[in-house]
Amino acid sequence: MNPGRTIVIADYDASWPRRFEEERAMILRACGAGAFTRIEHVGSTAVPGLGAKPVIDIMPGVRSLDAFMPYVERIETLGYQYAPETEGFIPGEGEGIPERRYFRKEVDGVRAFHLHVVEHGGDFWTRHLRFRNELRMRREDRRAYDALKRRLAAEYNASLAGRGVSTTAGYTDHKTKLIEGVLARAQARIDRSAPVVIAPYDAAWPALYERERALVAAAAGDAAVAIEHVGSTSVPGLDAKPVIDIALGARTLDAARARVDALCEAGWTRETYDETEPDWIYIGKRRRDTGRSEAHLHMVPFGGDRWNRYLLFRDRLRAHPGEAAAYAALKRDLAAEFGADRTGYAEAKSDFVNWIGVNARRAP
Numbered sequence: 260m261n262p263g264r265t266i267v268i269a270d271y272d273a274s275w276p277r278r279f280e281e282e283r284a285m286i287l288r289a290c291g292a293g294a295f296t297r298i299e300h301v302g303s304t305a306v307p308g309l310g311a312k313p314v315i316d317i318m319p320g321v322r323s324l325d326a327f328m329p330y331v332e333r334i335e336t337l338g339y340q341y342a343p344e345t346e347g348f349i350p351g352e353g354e355g356i357p358e359r360r361y362f363r364k365e366v367d368g369v370r371a372f373h374l375h376v377v378e379h380g381g382d383f384w385t386r387h388l389r390f391r392n393e394l395r396m397r398r399e400d401r402r403a404y405d406a407l408k409r410r411l412a413a414e415y416n417a418s419l420a421g422r423g424v425s426t427t428a429g430y431t432d433h434k435t436k437l438i439e440g441v442l443a444r445a446q447a448r449i450d451r452s453a454p455v456v457i458a459p460y461d462a463a464w465p466a467l468y469e470r471e472r473a474l475v476a477a478a479a480g481d482a483a484v485a486i487e488h489v490g491s492t493s494v495p496g497l498d499a500k501p502v503i504d505i506a507l508g509a510r511t512l513d514a515a516r517a518r519v520d521a522l523c524e525a526g527w528t529r530e531t532y533d534e535t536e537p538d539w540i541y542i543g544k545r546r547r548d549t550g551r552s553e554a555h556l557h558m559v560p561f562g563g564d565r566w567n568r569y570l571l572f573r574d575r576l577r578a579h580p581g582e583a584a585a586y587a588a589l590k591r592d593l594a595a596e597f598g599a600d601r602t603g604y605a606e607a608k609s610d611f612v613n614w615i616g617v618n619a620r621r622a623p
Contacts, residue, residue, distance in 0.1 A: 271306075271310060276300065279317060286298065298317060300315070301317070301391050302387075302391070304316065305391050314371060314373055317373065318387060320377065322378070324358070340364065345361045358378065361375055389442060389603060411434065452601055453551065455604050457591050461501065467554075468503050471503055471544070471554050474525045482509055482511075484510050486505060486507050486508070488503070489569040489570065490555075491504075491576075494576045502552045503554040505557065506559065508560070508562065516534075516540060519540075538560055540558040541555065568616055571619040582618075
């Protein structure tokens with residue numbers, strides 16, 4: 260933050276992800292893909308629907324900060340200013356962040372980008388990804404953080420105008436309690452979860468789907484326009500978590516919602532029921548002997564964006580074995596990286612999933 264400057268919390272801008280993608284592409288061209296393990300969009304601009312200071316936070320992960328240092332000059336050719344002073348003690352603000360190499364960039368005289376280069380898998384990397392992922396997945400935390408930032412910004416700006424005070428203690432530090440609470444709840448959920456396991460393709464999966472489909476169809480009745488096998492278990496030869504994903508294209512979500520009791524009578528589990536997105540109702544099914552998930556049911560509007568994405572993704576991988584093999588390799592790597600952090604695992608796949616979706620839409 261720049262002490263002494265008014266804090267502006269802007270409403271979410273749908274152009275922020277595109278600006279991140281464009282900047283990431285520039286960084287990769289300048290440094291080469293081998294310089295980084297991954298480059299992630301973090302901070303508030305990375306969370307759809309969240310108000311934010313309109314500055315894009317970019318977090319490249321590297322294997323070693325020492326090995327990264329020869330790339331500093333290449334980063335600077337893109338208009339970034341390296342700020343090594345932030346790595347040590349900062350007068351008036353306290354300890355710096357020695358595990359980060361920080362760069363800032365202005366566009367037309369206005370701060371536009373922050374670059375946080377950190378070691379992949381380190382504490383900075385893990386915390387920032389986990390907090391972002393929680394806000395993306397959990398609407399209530401997202402709303403609470405948005406409201407807190409707007410309140411703190413108003414208080415900070417009033418203090419600045421009234422008394423000439425300019426300290427990060429008026430804004431940044433007061434977000435800590437909420438952030439730590441979100442991270443603690445995420446850690447507790449991870450501690451209760453089993454690690455992600457990617458199993459070799461099982462030829463029994465289609466038959467398991469057909470069994471579950473019959474139960475879903477009977478319970479859903481005329482609320483279902485169509486029911487499809489989706490996700491990795493629907494792609495022959497693709498390694499996957501051994502959980503059957505079923506998409507129910509609903510006549511309306513109200514009609515689907517009214518069938519939840521019938522689904523629970525058919526073995527689905529109300530405790531897994533989730534309706535955090537306006538176009539998606541989720542309910543899971545667990546094995547009675549182990550308590551582990553055996554099926555996911557995604558109830559979405561028939562013909563809507565989510566419905567179409569499910570089918571495009573499945574059909575693209577069925578038709579392109581090379582892309583399916585690349586997806587399997589990625590999933591195995593991410594399962595090893597994230598362990599029981601299932602939200603982190605799912606979010607880390609999103610770039611590949613989106614790339615497949617783009618290719619599917621471009622196909623003649």
